[in-house]
Amino acid sequence: MHTLGRRPAVAAFAVVTALLLTACTSKGNPAPKPPASVAIGLLVSTTGPNAAIGQQAQLGAKLAIELVNNDITDLKIPLPLAAGAGLRNGTKLTLVVGNSDSAPEKVEKEASRLVHDGAVGLVLADTLDVAAPAGRETDTIGVALVDALSTADTFADLNRAAHFRIQPSDRQAISTALALLYRERDTGDEFKRVITAMGKASGTVGEELANVRASIEDLSLAAGYEIGGKQQIALESGGAGDSSFVEKGDAVLAFVLNAQDAAAAVELAGRLKGKAPVIALGPGVGALDTVKGNNQVLRATGWSGDFAGRNPVARVVGGMYEQAFHAKLTEVAAAAFTATMLLALAMNTVTTDLSPPTIRNAVQQFSLPATQIVMPWNGIRFDGAGYNQLGACVVEQHAPNGYLVIHPVELAATPTLSL
Numbered sequence: 001m002h003t004l005g006r007r008p009a010v011a012a013f014a015v016v017t018a019l020l021l022t023a024c025t026s027k028g029n030p031a032p033k034p035p036a037s038v039a040i041g042l043l044v045s046t047t048g049p050n051a052a053i054g055q056q057a058q059l060g061a062k063l064a065i066e067l068v069n070n071d072i073t074d075l076k077i078p079l080p081l082a083a084g085a086g087l088r089n090g091t092k093l094t095l096v097v098g099n100s101d102s103a104p105e106k107v108e109k110e111a112s113r114l115v116h117d118g119a120v121g122l123v124l125a126d127t128l129d130v131a132a133p134a135g136r137e138t139d140t141i142g143v144a145l146v147d148a149l150s151t152a153d154t155f156a157d158l159n160r161a162a163h164f165r166i167q168p169s170d171r172q173a174i175s176t177a178l179a180l181l182y183r184e185r186d187t188g189d190e191f192k193r194v195i196t197a198m199g200k201a202s203g204t205v206g207e208e209l210a211n212v213r214a215s216i217e218d219l220s221l222a223a224g225y226e227i228g229g230k231q232q233i234a235l236e237s238g239g240a241g242d243s244s245f246v247e248k249g250d251a252v253l254a255f256v257l258n259a260q261d262a263a264a265a266v267e268l269a270g271r272l273k274g275k276a277p278v279i280a281l282g283p284g285v286g287a288l289d290t291v292k293g294n295n296q297v298l299r300a301t302g303w304s305g306d307f308a309g310r311n312p313v314a315r316v317v318g319g320m321y322e323q324a325f326h327a328k329l330t331e332v333a334a335a336a337f338t339a340t341m342l343l344a345l346a347m348n349t350v351t352t353d354l355s356p357p358t359i360r361n362a363v364q365q366f367s368l369p370a371t372q373i374v375m376p377w378n379g380i381r382f383d384g385a386g387y388n389q390l391g392a393c394v395v396e397q398h399a400p401n402g403y404l405v406i407h408p409v410e411l412a413a414t415p416t417l418s419l
Contacts, residue, residue: 034089034352040065040343041119042095042336043110043134043145045102045126053332057125057148058097059325060336063317065095068344072320087348095340100126100134104204108137115143121347121359123339125332128152128283129204135163144346144360148339149332151283151302152208153215155387162360164382166339168391170208171215173281173300174253176393178223180279180298180407181251194220195228195246197254197268197278199235199261212255212282233268235261240268250276254297256284262291269296279395286331288403295398298406303331304394306404306413307376314374334374342368342380376411 042061044054069085069092086092096119098110107130111122124134125148132155138145139160147155147165151173155165181191196216198209217227233252234241237260246252252272254265262284269278273296280288281300288294308314308329317337318329329337346366347359367381370390379390394411396403404413 034087034091035354036090037092037094038347038354039094039096039114039117039119040340041111041114041122042097042340043100043107043114043122043124043126043130044097044336045130046097046099048101048103050102050127053125054099056330056332057336059321059327060329060333060338061095061123061125061340063321063324063333064337064340064344065093066324067317067320067341068093072316087344089351091354093344093347100124100130102127102130104129104133107134111137111143111145112141115141115356119143120354120356121146121343121363123148123336123343125149125336125339127205128208131155132204135160138162141356142360143356144343144363146339146343146363148335149283153211154204154208155385160386161364162386164363164386164388166342166380166388166391167335168302168377168393169387170212170255170282171219172391173302173393174212174215174219176395176407177253177279177281177298177300178219178225180300180395181225182223183407183409190249191225191251192249193226193228193247193251195231195233195250195252195276197233197235197240197243197252197265199257199264201257205257209255216253216255235264235268238264240264240271243268243271246272246276248275252276252278254278254280255282256280256287257282258284259287259290262287262294266291266294266297281393298395298397299403300393300395301331302375302377302391302393303334304376304396304405305329305331305402306396307394307411308334308374310413311374311376313372317374329374338373338375338380342366376405 044057045051046054098114100107111134121144123146131150139162145163150165151167151170153169153171196213220227231245233243256262256265265280279298285299285301321329346362349362350358369379376394377392380388381390383389394405395407397406406412
């Protein structure tokens, strides 16, 4: 990868830094020097069916490390404070990758191995069933795990001290979709009933699906809508199940986990065209980009390429990503970049003690404003359970040149909604 440009050295700061590093304590002993380098561990699937996701996450994380180590002048992120490159104390960052293989039984050992091999903090970009045991393991060993992709509401109930989730939750996506529907009440397209569409799963994923359905029903009722109740549409291999009960005035919220669910949601939207809108949400919405005929599906998402093209920081990061890797910045790469940069910026607040417990505490206390991230959020700030309180979703609609933000209005490229 090409080395990115450096900022000119600041002589005065260099002098102060040198004095600090050679200063003595009250006992006459030299002050401890910061390490020359420290490692951030990245947990992704490098093999198996999710290897493509893992590859995108690696590129996003690598770009974050490169920006920290070389300090790009036009990237509006306050790092580093030292002249030259690295963290403010001069420490460089390295990236070490652990293969989760998207297997819950493997990720715990990989997390512990990375920490044993020197990683002082971890970033995770994998599926829900892998994130759960990874969070449990890192909470046990006391190392910060910044989770780039998980949206599951169940994590908020676990009260883990070391599992930090940056994405907006499924419940937030549902609320955003319902807010769009409510906005249409004065346009002649008033909706009365909300129907759920989703696939089937067991274990951790099955529990989350049940929670999502309960959230859709609870939030819909609270917003004044009727619900489909037992009338749920199945997202199945090859398409969606029975939707004959859907009527004019209904709206469908489709929770998609993967590309198969996304394809089924597209098929359903085509079938219901002119009768009821389909709004997709969940960790699989990014797959809609690759499904033919996706112009009928709306989507509630925590990432927007459209918004990124109008965000000054995201434009710079996206341009660097494309120059370095000859590809467009993707949802997964942007999330991994954000998680890695967040961990690095939290580490930048620490002076010499770059131990896992100190870094975990730094992450807990750290925050970023909306103007310093590439995502369409209100910023990043964690509560006591490790959940990003400032995460936010947008709703996008497909246009000839791709998906465009239509809600909320203040972030919309165009507020027009075509159903």
